[in-house]
Amino acid sequence: MNLKQKTLNGVKWTGLSSIIIALLQLAQVSILARYLAPSDFGLMAIVSVVIGFSALFMDMGISSAIIHKQDITKNQLSSLYWLNIFSGTALFIIVYLSASLIANYYNELRIVPLIKLLAITFLISAVGNQYRILNQKKLRFNRLAKVEIFSTLAGFIVAVLCAVNNYGVHSLIYGTLTNVSLSNIIFMLLGLKEHKPNLCYKHSEIKSLISFGFFQMGEKSINYFNSQFDVILIGKLLGTEALGVYNIAKTLVMKPAQIINPIITKVTFPIMSTVQSDTKKLKSIYLKTINYLCSVNFPIYIAMVVLAEPLVLIFFGDTWTQSAIIMQILAIYFMLRSTGNPIGSLQLAKGRADLGFYWNLGLFIIIPLSIYLGSFKGLIGVTIALVSLQLFLSIPNWYFMVKRLCGASFKEYFNEILIPLVTAIVSSILGYVIFWSSLIENVYISSVFFLITSSVIYLFLIKKYNKNLWSLLTSQYYGNLLNNNGRKRK
Template sequence: MSLKQKAVSGVKWTTFSSVIVAILQIVQLVILARLLEPTVFGLMAITSVVIGFAQAFLDMGISNAIIHKQEVSHTQLSSLYWLNVLSGIVLFLIVSLCAPVVALFYQEAELTNIIILVAMTFLIQPFGQQFIVLWQKELKFNDIAKVDILTKLVALIVSIVFAYYNYGVYALVYGVLAGTILQTLVFVYKGLREYTISFVFRLSDVREFLSFGLYQMAEKTLNYFNSQIDTLLIGKLLGVETLGVYNIAKQIIMKPIQIINPIVSKVTFPVMAKIQNDTDRLKEIYLKTINLLSSINFPIYLFMLITAPQLVPLMFGEQWVDAVIILQILSIYGALRSIGNPVGSLLLAKGRADWGFYWNLGLFFYVPIVIYLFSRAGIETLSWGMVGIMVSLITPMWYLLVRPLVQAKFWEFHKQIATPAFISMLIGVVISIVLNSLSHLSSFMTLFLTGIIISLGVLILNYLFNKQLIHFLRRTLYL
């Protein structure tokens, strides 16, 4: 297949996988929210931040370096493989030593055992990580999709079974461990049939990858910290139970970004890497990516914002009604956050991981301060603060990152966001008028009618004002 055909095939398989995985995760969240207390989700949210922070060091940016560098020797791959395994062992030891400190900070003694158990994934993941990366580089997203679906299904079953038998937060922990173990076993088994790993480690083989990867590792670490500082501060300032409610809303909000954005970025990064020296084509692909993501994500977040009063009680029960207003505010945050993701693929494709690091270093001195100040006024104010941060970063991101890399002009970039935003606002006005005139509708009918209006509105208005999205969807569906 041509590069274009491989890319479109990758989009299809990644879409299929992401949708199925999202459904499984939502089912898991809905069931567990009825079986577990908010405090459980608060404890797991803190654990996830600690593990996610350490996760950036596990890979050391090597995966993206492998994709960026078009020619990698067998000895280089072998050396990188064992470097990942070694880093996993070191990280497990460091996180285990830090776990009691985290537990003391939040005054939750149980966090020590929870963090150490989840950190065991660092001893498991590295054995299969490189095979995933090599398949991504070769655009073998069909194989990755099948494994991903299988492992998430197993994690779902394990978590629900243990939650049913009153294992509390450990139901979530055992689900994570089960999914990680199965994924690694499958990738090791299938990967070793295609690639051979020798028992060799040479520092000279990994030096050039580390020079690229260290910036990427630092950038990912800062980015993760900036995106999760709200969780850290809420758990400390407002309590674990409040964090549990906030985390439920945030998990729902993050689902479209976690589903839709990787569908595109996992494919566009290796494609961009292959044409990294063709600035015109890079700009075209990047701008189309922004337009596509905005056109898909904005209507989804509009649906969440409008239907939150019906959606939350139906999915999780009346005990989670406090999450409604948070979900509505964070819907705006999620829509704006979805815009920034593709710039990471662009930076890596151009080999400018250092720019990503400096960008996130700047955010490190901006985001935590804003969130801290807003969090002192309560959970709703903090949520609005998150929205304000995203609004304030759009133009600086264009000026400092996008413009120098692909020479995209101000309006060329902002138009890709403004058009989908305009379309979503028009649809929102129509829905408000319709729902106000039909206030007697049941929750199910409100959800159904809102979904129908948004779907029709997206098709009609994009055909009128944003035809490149329609053309892309046609090519994707029928190629």
């Protein structure tokens, strides 16, 4: 397939995978919310942060280095594979032995066996991680999607069966172990048919890749902390029950971005890497990526603000209604935050993981301070602090990151955000006015009526004011843009 076909195929399969996986995860949380207590979700949130952060050290940024380097050799891949195995084993031991120390920090001994169980994922992930990345590098998104959907479905079934049989918080643990085990074993078995690592380790051959990876690992590590400081500090300052309420709202609010953003960013990183030397083309692709992400994310998040209470009732039941207001504020936060997602692909495409590292190092100081100050007003204070900080950082984010990497001006960048934002707000207001004047009393029928009305208005406004997006929807402009570049490279 040519570049255009690979791109469109990647978008299709990544989109399918992202949607199905997010829906399965949402269904899992929705079902388990009927069987588990808020404190159980709080415990799992803490354990997930510990495991997720530790996993970054196993990868060491090597995954991004493999995709970035276009002429990587078999010996380099072999050395990186054994480095992954060593890192996974070391992390398993470290996390397993540190479980009690982490429990003491939270004054919660129940997380000790949970951390020890999930630490097994490091041993499992080490054998399959490189093969997953090689599939992404070769744009085999159909294989990635099929394996990820299958393993997620298996994990979902295990988690639900365990919850129904009163396994409590261990239902979440066993579901995660099933998912990770199946996906990595399948990738390993498929990958061994194409690439069998040599029994060698040559540090000199992978030194440059490790150097690239260290900056990426440092940036990802700090970024991970920045994105999880809310969980870390809420669990410590407000307790596991408050954390459970917060995390339920956060889980629902994160789903749109988890579905939509990977559809674009998983595909655009390898694509951007192929045009990394053409700054004009790179800027064009990046700006359109921002426009398309905002055009899809913004109306969804604004709708979540309007429909927070019925959404909580539908997905989690009436015992979780206290999380509705948290969900509304978080919807605004994640809407704003979604605009920064493609910057990571832009950094890596240009080989500038160092910029992301220094940016997130600054956030490492600001974010915990904001959350700590907000915590004096409880969960609402924390969420308001997050929204305020995101607004404050929007202009520095453009100036120090976007402008430096692709040369986009202030007007070029913020126009791609402003147009989707205004059209989403206007369509939601008009939809709400029509819904309010209809005098429909049933909350579920009225919610559907609002969604249909605002969606129709939004599509009309897109056609009139967002020409680039309408061009994509009607003539596949994005694929044509990439295909033209592919012909030039030939």
